[in-house]
Amino acid sequence: MVKDEVGDWREGRRRSAREAIVEAAWAAVRGEGLAGLTMRDLARRAGVTPPTLYAYFESKHDIYDAMFGQAAAEFTAVITAPYPTDDPREILITGARRFVEFCATDPPRYQLLFQRTIPGFEPSPESYAPAVEALASSHRRLALNGVTAPRHQDMWTALVTGLVDQQISNDPGGERWTRLVEEMVDMFLAHCAPAPRSTTRKASPRQKGTRS
Amino acid sequence: MVKDEVGDWREGRRRSAREAIVEAAWAAVRGEGLAGLTMRDLARRAGVTPPTLYAYFESKHDIYDAMFGQAAAEFTAVITAPYPTDDPREILITGARRFVEFCATDPPRYQLLFQRTIPGFEPSPESYAPAVEALASSHRRLALNGVTAPRHQDMWTALVTGLVDQQISNDPGGERWTRLVEEMVDMFLAHCAPAPRSTTRKASPRQKGTRS
DNA sequence: GTCTATAGCTGGATAGAC
DNA sequence: GTCTATCCAGCTATAGAC
Numbered sequence: 372m373v374k375d376e377v378g379d380w381r382e383g384r385r386r387s388a389r390e391a392i393v394e395a396a397w398a399a400v401r402g403e404g405l406a407g408l409t410m411r412d413l414a415r416r417a418g419v420t421p422p423t424l425y426a427y428f429e430s431k432h433d434i435y436d437a438m439f440g441q442a443a444a445e446f447t448a449v450i451t452a453p454y455p456t457d458d459p460r461e462i463l464i465t466g467a468r469r470f471v472e473f474c475a476t477d478p479p480r481y482q483l484l485f486q487r488t489i490p491g492f493e494p495s496p497e498s499y500a501p502a503v504e505a506l507a508s509s510h511r512r513l514a515l516n517g518v519t520a521p522r523h524q525d526m527w528t529a530l531v532t533g534l535v536d537q538q539i540s541n542d543p544g545g546e547r548w549t550r551l552v553e554e555m556v557d558m559f560l561a562h563c564a565p566a567p568r569s570t571t572r573k574a575s576p577r578q579k580g581t582r583s
Numbered sequence: 584m585v586k587d588e589v590g591d592w593r594e595g596r597r598r599s600a601r602e603a604i605v606e607a608a609w610a611a612v613r614g615e616g617l618a619g620l621t622m623r624d625l626a627r628r629a630g631v632t633p634p635t636l637y638a639y640f641e642s643k644h645d646i647y648d649a650m651f652g653q654a655a656a657e658f659t660a661v662i663t664a665p666y667p668t669d670d671p672r673e674i675l676i677t678g679a680r681r682f683v684e685f686c687a688t689d690p691p692r693y694q695l696l697f698q699r700t701i702p703g704f705e706p707s708p709e710s711y712a713p714a715v716e717a718l719a720s721s722h723r724r725l726a727l728n729g730v731t732a733p734r735h736q737d738m739w740t741a742l743v744t745g746l747v748d749q750q751i752s753n754d755p756g757g758e759r760w761t762r763l764v765e766e767m768v769d770m771f772l773a774h775c776a777p778a779p780r781s782t783t784r785k786a787s788p789r790q791k792g793t794r795s
Numbered sequence: 796g797t798c799t800a801t802a803g804c805t806g807g808a809t810a811g812a813c
Numbered sequence: 814g815t816c817t818a819t820c821c822a823g824c825t826a827t828a829g830a831c
Contacts, residue, residue, distance in 0.1 A: 388796095404702060406618065410825060422827075423797055431825070486752060488700065490616060525749065526763055526770075533745020537737065540698060551738055558738075558774035562766075600814095622807060634809075635815055643807065 389427045392417050393437050400438075400479040406489065408434075432492050435483065440498035442480045447501040449473050450508055459515040464556045466512045467531050471549050474535040478543065481535065516564050523563040530555055601639050604629050605649050612650075612691040618701060620646075644704050647695065652710035654692045659713040661685050662720060671727040676768045678724045679743050683761050686747040690755065693747065728776050735775040742767055 395417040400408050410431060414421040428434045449469050454462045474481040482488055484502065510524055518527070534555065538548035607629040612620050622643060626633045640646045661681050666674045686693040694700055696714065722736055730739070746767065750760035 407702060409823080411823085419796095420798060421825085422799090425826070426796055488618075490619065522763065522766075525760060526767060529745035529749045529760055529763065529767075530742065531745070532748050533741035533743070536744050536748050537741045548737060548741055551734065551741065554734075554774075555738060555741075558770060561774060562770035621805080623805085631814095632816060633807085634817090637808070638814055 385427070389437065392424060392427055393434070393441060396434055396438055397480075400483075401477070405479045405482045432489075435489055435492050436495050436498055439483055439494040442484050443494075443498055443501040445480075446473060446484060447505050450505045459512075459517075460556065460560060463512050463516055463560070464553050466509065467556055468549075468552045470509075470531055471534050471538070471552055475538040475549055478539045481539065485532070516560055517566065518560075518563045520563075526563065527559065530559060597639070601649065604636060604639055605646070605653060608646055608650055609691075612695075613689070617691040617694045644701075647701055647704050648707050648710055651695055651706040654696050655706075655710055655713040657692075658685060658696060659717050662717045671724075671729075672768065672772060675724050675728055675772070676765055678721065679768055680761075680764045682721075682743055683746050683750070683764055687750040687761055690751045693751065697744070728772055730772075730775045732775075738775065739771065742771060 392413070396408060396413055399413050399416055403409075403412065408431070410421045410424055413434070414424055417424070424434070428437065450466065450473075452469075454465055456462060456465070474485070487493075509527070513519070513524060513527055518524070531552075534548045534551060538545070542548065604625070608620060608625055611625050611628055615621075615624065620643070622633045622636055625646070626636055629636070636646075640649065662678065662685075664681075666677055668674060668677070686697070699705075721739070725731070725736060725739055730736070743764075746760045746763060750757070754760065
């Protein structure tokens, strides 16, 4: 599995250069918008000239794909990180909070990952796989709370993406909607969970384990 | 502002030509995407040449603004049309259904009206006014159901836009999320509405998928 | 691998004849 | 008002020297 030393070294150099370009690309889209990425601007930010970019990427779409893959990996890492509790409700809340904050803190990343607004761009299957896994993990956390109906899974995705959507559109950088996660979860569980638990209206700590 | 007959006639001609161009612009964005609108393509669709467009609009943004104003007026008309019931819950459901269907049946229109994705485009105040009024009317329908807390108004907007978002992104042309409106409303009211009045339909148990 | 230079294209917008 | 013709800016991508 070990290549010769020079090969490894070159491979490492190449990868770090790619990563530097991708990093510059993220800075670019955060400043100019996702669709506003241009090879000229990216080259300038990366400290090279446009043709050099084509030594590392085949096309502009190839750069978007690398960004997509990186973002998808970050997303998976955030969502699948250990949950510091065994309480199903707490797990669901934590998962939702992670999702909403991950999306709301970086709108271009959200736009690239979950909204398809780049004309002609489709992520490669390798890049796309983590996102699918993350959705499945979301369904697992719902199942922990007794929510398994596809209809309710759809309501759940609408609920959390609605929070993200409003936060990004109407209060960028703030927390006007992100802070509503816990109350939304309680509302959702009160309606969709099979054995209704006692819930208090406000965000006060409550006793755990009333459900099982 | 010439008021003589010839002036009126010319004004009428000018307006109808403008409307024809705007109509062609809608056809264009439905085919090519909102950001994919080009003056060349628009001119071709409208049966004229690009310079002619500038006889009716000052710029491409000016065309977007005309589209925005038209869409906002349509939106207001749909939302404020008479509600064929006095029941607060039915009114809320109807309003939400109108909103979700209005948005989901025409994604570019939704994108132009409610998401700000055209770089550098801001609607003129005249065009923007109807949308503000529509939001206020939404708050009035919530108030009919006893929901007045800003926090709950925000939850409401997140809820309905989440349905729209998922419907457009994951099932365009279908009704996988739009059909969830009624159940979402019941979930929302169960959580946010004040103690149910004894005279209301709260007595009838909520059941899924049942139309009144 | 990185550069200079440029091809080849498409975009918004305009000049000026009619 | 509408046209032909065009300007000029910006884009992706490539050729070829080093």
